[in-house]
Amino acid sequence: MLTNIAKKIFGSRNDRLLKQYRKSVARINALEEQMQALSDADLQAKTAEFKQRLADGQTLDGILPEAFAVCREASRRVLGMRHFDVQLIGGMVLHDGKIAEMRTGEGKTLVATLAVYLNALAGKGVHVVTVNDYLASRDAGIMEPLYNFLGLTVGVIISDMQPFDRQNAYAADITYGTNNEFGFDYLRDNMVTDQYDKVQRELNFAVVDEVDSILIDEARTPLIISGQADDNIQLYQIMNTVPPTSSVKRQKKAKATIGSTKRHIRSS
Known part of the structure; x- marks a missing residue:
């Protein structure tokens, strides 16, 4: 009351x-x-x-x-x-x-x-987050003349861009893109070993279009990125030339340990 x-x-x-x-x-x-x-x-x-x-x-x-x-x-x-x-x-x-x-x-x-x-x-960059590449390109194209008139640069991030082009787009005053592109670029930047390989600047301010879809509906879908596979097979070839060092006694001891562990698990 x-x-x-x-x-x-x-x-x-x-x-x-x-x-x-x-x-x-x-x-x-x-x-x-x-x-x-x-x-x-x-x-x-x-x-x-x-x-x-x-x-x-x-x-x-x-x-x-x-x-x-x-x-x-x-x-x-x-x-x-x-x-x-x-x-x-x-x-x-x-x-x-x-x-x-x-x-x-x-x-x-x-x-x-x-x-x-x-x-x-x-001067720290602004992100405009949309739900797909089409809207990002469309909105950037519509508003770029306004921002250019005011002395600001505009960049667009789309799915098939190369790292160099992404760096240029993020270096603009205003960058349009999708939530997935911004998210995956952030993850990739945290995996690089050289600072010069990063594409994003320090995060500053973002305007999110369709915020309910991006922060609620799509938030249930995680952004997962895997590391680059190690293609160096030379190590395996070297290890293959090393003669076995385990004796029969050691192998028997290892088998006994495994058997004991299995019985322990079964009794638990």
């Missing part, structure tokens, strides 16, 4: 979060006219400005309103799509590491650009 009364007075946790997000939306909207007045060159220069401010000690949360406003205006110019207020909230939810539930057609791919752009400014 007390819990219900508290919810009516203060609202639920989601209500409080939404209230905070709406305040940020108001700050972003207040910057819209200012961003629209910028030339393409001045708008593009904002990315370098944000990176410098981060290097000077500002936080991602501190530059979020401006970064979201820049991303929205760039999207309007490059893609012809402007983020709605609810999509701005979705971008903030993703940035905070939470799950945003959206129906088909509500612009999930566009929402992701906000959190992806903001976190890519740190």
Whole structure:
């Protein structure tokens, strides 16, 4: 009963979060006219400005309103799509590491650009995780013009890529790929003996599409990778030339030990 009364007075946790997000939306909207007045060159220069401010000690949360406003205006110019207020909230939810539930057609791919752009400014790489190679290539192709306009590079990981190409894709500011490809590359990186053979950078931030499918349904299927077989048969050939050293007495003793062990197991 007390819990219900508290919810009516203060609202639920989601209500409080939404209230905070709406305040940020108001700050972003207040910057819209200012961003629209910028030339393409001045708008593009904002990315370098944000990176410098981060290097000077500002936080991602501190530059979020401006970064979201820049991303929205760039999207309007490059893609012809402007983020709605609810999509701005979705971008903030993703940035905070939470799950945003959206129906088909509500612009999930566009929402992701906000959190992806903001976190890519740190220069540590961002992964966009999809369920198959087709979606990874499609989404990267759609959004690459926007990111390139903002001075960011885009890479795509698909199943038949060679290690060198994977390294280049992971070196990009934003990397699209499937959960399986990211997972297996992580496992392979932990098996290499030379650091230069690794393909991934240090993990930083990821946006996961179809999170229920990837983290619940597919989580029941483990990612298993085996080590490379040792093809050096020379050792076996050398061992085959070594004469047997076991005497008949030793062989009898070994048989007696095995027989004793069997009786012990049977009696147990």
